[in-house]
Amino acid sequence: MRVTCTVNGEPREADDVWPGESLLYVLRERLGLPGTKNACEQGECGSCTVYLDGEPVCACLVAAGQAQDRSVVTIEGLPGDRVQRAFLEAGAVQCGFCTPGLVVAVHDLLARVPHPDDREIREALAGNLCRCTGYETILDAVRLAAS
């Protein structure tokens, strides 16, 4: 099948999509956008978080066909670098595999709650697994980005 959607503001088209493919697969393997990561394919880890019509979703749980005529924003298309900069300065990046998904999730959090307290940060990021940091520096990064 053919899937047509807007990705990072550009109209994009993918041909010969097998109906079982996820949005994540189409982004990574057909549209040349591997910044969105695949770590569990069950919606447990948040590594594949993207915006779908402005809502953060796990791209692994969205069937490619569900993205038809909709708007997708990935890590490659995020405007500004306030959150990214804060991740670097706070030491919130180690292996970096969870980072793109976390950056999208934090971007979404700060858009909704510009000055979150620690409890709000923890609840907002509870769907994003990180195996390297123990999350302390991720909290630091969010506090820094919000300041």
Next chain:
Amino acid sequence: MGSSAERPDGRLKVSGEFAFSSDLWADDMLWGATLRSPHPRARVLRIDITGAVALPGVYAVLTHQDVPGSLHYGLEILDQPVLAIDEVCYEGEPVAIVAADHPETARRAAARIRVEYEPLPPVVDASAALLAGALLAGSHLDSNLVRHVPIRKGDPDATAEVVVAGDYEVGMQDQAFLGPESGLAVPAEDGGVDLFVATQWLHVDRRQVAACLGLPEPLVRLTLAGVGGAFGAREDLSMQVHACMLALRTRRPVKMVYSREESFYGHVHRHPATLHYEHGATRDGTLVYVKARIVLDGGAYASSSPAVCANAATLGIGPYAVPNVVMDTYAVYTNNPPCGAMRGFGAVQACFGYESQMDKLAGALGIDPVQLRLRNALSTGDTMPTGQVVEGPAPVAELLHRVSAAPPPSGLDILPGGVANTTHGEGVVRGVGYAVSIKNVGFSEGFDDFATARVRLEVVGGVPAALVHTAAAEVGQGLVTVLGQIARTELGVEQVTIATADTSVGSAGSTSASRQTYVTGGAVRAACVAIREKLLARAGVPLPELDLVDLLGDDAIEETVEWRHRPTHPLDPATGQGDAHVQYAFAAHRVTVDVDTELGLVKVVQIATAQDVGKAMNPLAVVGQIQGGTAQGLGLALMEEIQVRDGLVRNPSFTDYLIPTILDMPPMHVDVLELADPYAPYGLRGVGEPPTISSTPAIVAALRAATGRPLTRVPVRPDDILESDPHS
């Protein structure tokens, strides 16, 4: 040096541009898939690939008959088949591989391979497997024993006024890195292959891959692709040989990426362990003897079990001075999933045993648990159970003092059960627990543990620039940052580039055993020093006065250095005596928990850690290692376990294998000591592992303090905490 320099790969990682091994792509690329055994033990009677080959889009279906070289590989013992031959010894063992033009096609083709098995009864109990006459875990074995390490120090018949004994158990933990096993193999015109892969040690991969492919090593070229975490799980081969076989057969690039489920089957885990300890002490709390027996379940193949066994043995009584030790540690073959390296490597299991015992002894003596530890704390000049004298700083007491004096928990008060609102504080009790750990840094027992560094200094664009080339694997820990800091400091140049790690330079050894900053850092420093000496000889004036641009002109100065730490020595096979380790590292934890005693739910409120790192090369990275390691220890204490029943893994997913989320982690207070080790480059001490080791027993000690329950097994389950068993 000593500043929190920014990661050179950081900008690419936050923008999504960093190329992890699963992100690689090539024109005309095929996808590989693996068919795995559904049985923990079975004879393989017949493999019929015709159904798979017939599927459109399939380019190759390969079995053991297609392995061009050695049919087996392994880190220490060549016992693991590339593809099962006539027997499978664990659930998930690779049997056949497929290359196809779409990953789903490859998976469907693999599912169409017909394998006729004759299931055999699996060996699943490691302790029983050691008994005379036990069923063997494989037809290639004549015993289920991988290794026995005895330790005999002092008087084996020593007696004491106060004796406590206990039995403990550690479940099977998974490294659960986020970036799955993956890589891209590209066939080369010279008959060789280029493999881009996420690994911990390029050269040991190459040695095994070349042997299995039947190729000379120079024709197998490995390049490190972006590594999404490692924690020990990338020490063994996974898809390396398979992807190369498929690429060489199809003459097309082949990419393999494990799914999360496959990843649980595709790498080794932390050894589950049963531990029996007996501690004898005087009434004032001075340890007289320790007797212990540890059994580590190594699963179906040897992997690094022999070294894990030696670590559990030599570090098995903890950072305490004890005159008399009788200890026997065994690693055992079973038909459970193969176990090998994971952060802490044998020291984790032992630490849960000996620290649980220290608390039990403190209880029996009526002494404060911290006071008991202080009374027996190892210090410089003391001897280990191996007879090795501890050289350099051994600040066990200082670390305990520091965590004891750490600020109390404050602020965030999420109750057990969290936002589920299962309590408003009723039934919730608080507890505090302590633990200390010891870990060896670097490879031990006489291993030739070296690293190679090539550094090139030249003028680029009018400024002096250094290129640092090693084969050391950056796995997230920040080695590339530190190597750059070393080159900047030693050469006095701003412009430093870290070349991609590959096998065109000599081995750097493994990114494991907390050794890379020590050994490859040492090699980079040595190469820089060699360049500096050449410059000085050329100029005749001190380095700060040199004008490098003038002096270098159009020349490049390049130095390649192989650097070794002080030699270590084997253990005596009968007594376990020997100077087996090059450096010891220490950490201490204090943990505060809240426990809902009606529901068995736990909230860790705060963790305070103190660790001696010798020299904090990059303080931000050091603290990151300590916090991340502590979190993995929390996982083992409270939630992480691969559930294996009758040799079958029951929870191979992130839905069922839980790792800590940001809601599970408490605020962490980290206190970093810098007591220089006179033998190590810059005085540094390996950092990565100690915090993983003692956080687990400290959490369980806090749970015991809160509940009074014995809690002899990790991970602790809600039922273990409940005041009364709801089923009784």
